[in-house]
Amino acid sequence: MEAARSMDGLRQLQRDTFDYFLSEVNPANGLIVDxxxxxxxxxxxxxxxxxxCYPVAVERGLMSRSAAVARTLATLRFFLYSPQGPEPDATGYKGFYYHFLDMATGRRVWQCELSTIDSALFLAGALSAAAYFDAAEAREREIGEVADSLYRRTDWQWALNGAATVTHGWTPETGFLKYRWEGYNEALLLYILGLGSPTHPLQESSYAAWSSTYRWESCYGYEYLYAGPLFTHQLSHVWIDFRGIQDAYMRGKGLDYFENSRRATHVQRAYAIDNPRKFDGYRECCWGITASEGPGPATLKLEGVEREFYDYVGRGVPYGPDDGTLAPWTVVASLPFAPEIVLQAIDYCVHQAKLTMYNRYGFKAAFNPTHPGEPGNPYGWWVSSWHFGLNQGPIVLMIENHWSGLVWRLMRTCPYVVTGLRRAGFDGGWLKAQH
Incomplete structure (x- = not known):
């Protein structure tokens, strides 16, 4: 009975969450609202x-294959033909794209950066769509051709800006950003895609330079490759199945990145049980600290304790920042790693905290049981007013990877991913069977 309720609840959560992508879109160009x-x-x-997500929706009966093909093609065609150049109002440059784009025109807004990591997430989505829509029919063939063109034109070498590691991005006003992708984080996907390029690949030395900045920790009885925000242990795993495959660093530690994410998930739960800062709500079934928006900036005196609350910040475990804000989406995104603790936490968020009750698309971005929120709010504590596409996608995709491994299987067939993994030094597991 309990298992059936969990299965039904996950189906409903996946369906409601995917509705974001059906509704918060410009169907003419496929752009999704942030x-x-x-x-x-x-x-x-x-x-x-x-x-x-569109292949998942087809498999789960949430979207017809024809509608998914049309939406996917509209998106890929837009990016293929949108302006690429150094002009400040282009869509992208050197095969990368600006972080935020106008929903109608697809041009850069807010003088934002050309983002290497967000471009990598976009390209991973394009490649997974190409792997799924592989029928001989003309529109599906075009999906594969356009996705391939978009990937091949990305100039990963340019993004190094003459150094060993990849920069965070570039703007036409000031050039390359000063920050680089160093330390273990979501850039694992970025480096693998960059290494796999047949046109402008990263050098293998760039991966070694990146992994040399890793930080190994022991926390709450778990030894693991440290990154504080939980999402950093998840985003690359949305697409790539790291079970049983190892690079040089992980061979030296005797584990793989999947096991590392499992440990990071358990550290989150152990931290919530310990609750060193004594926030309301934290317990074995209520955790999930990651980069998210929050109820601040504000300082409130609550039950005699002065509490500082933040807005958007990279919250992390165990060193903080931590202001009592939790993100239910990041709990769901750990489902493949640790279902034995994640299902309990999802159940709490849905049935006890009722965090889906008033929301059109499943979970809102974050909540904070310590902060009272606005007077008269239905929860009695602060809950974000918003849904974010960046949160919605991993819910849909990691539920599916937990059930069927669909996205992982698709990306195992992508030659660029296989090449990137091998050039990064990965071997073993499913890679043995790939040619």
Missing amino acids: KTAPNWPSSIAATGLALA
Whole structure:
């Protein structure tokens, strides 16, 4: 009975969450709204996640194959023909794309950066769509051809800006950003895609330079490759099945990145049980600390304790920042790693905290049981007003990977991913069978 309720609940959550991509879209160009606030732009990361979600929707009966093909083609065609160049109002440059794009025109907004990581998420979505829509029919052939063209024109070498590791991005006003992808994080996917390119690949030395900045920790009885926000242990795993495959670093530690994410998930739960800062709500079934928006900036005195609350910040475990804000989506995104603790936490969020009750698309972005929120709010504590595409996608995709491994199987057939993994030094597991 309990298992059946969990299965039904996950089906409903996946369906409600996917509705975001059906509704928060410009169907003419496939761009997905970053956030459900009025007049908000698209984000390329959300759009890439949508491309990966359409195959799941077809498999689960949430969208017809024909409708999914049409939506996917509209998206890929837009990016193929949209302006690429150094002009400040282009869509992208050097095969990368600006973080935020106008929903109608697809041009850059807010003087945002050309984002290497968000471009990688978009390209991963395009490649997974190409792997799924592989029929001989003309429109599906075009999906594969356009996705291939978009990937091949990305100039990963340019993004190094003459150094060993990849930069975070570039703007036409000031050039390359000063930050680089160093330390273990979601850039695992970025480096693999960059290494796999047949046209402008990263050098293998760039991966070694990146992994040399890793930080190994022991926390709450778990030894693991540290990254504080939980999402950093998840986003690359949305697409790539790291079970049983190892690079040089993981061979030296005797585990793989999947096991590492399992440990990071358990550290989150152990931290919530320990609750060193004594926030309301934290317990074995209520956790999930990651980069998210929050109820701040504000300082409130609550039950005699002065509490500082933040807005958007990279919250993390165990060193913080931590202001009592939790993100239910990041709990769901750990489902393949640790279902024995994740299902309990999802059940709490849905049935006890009732965090889906008033929401059109499943979970809102974040909640904070310590902060009282606005007077008269239905929860009695702060809950975000918004849904974000970047949160919605991993819910749909990681539920599916937990059930069927669909996205993982699709990406195992992508020659660029296989090449990138091998050039990064991965071997073993399913890679042995790939040619």
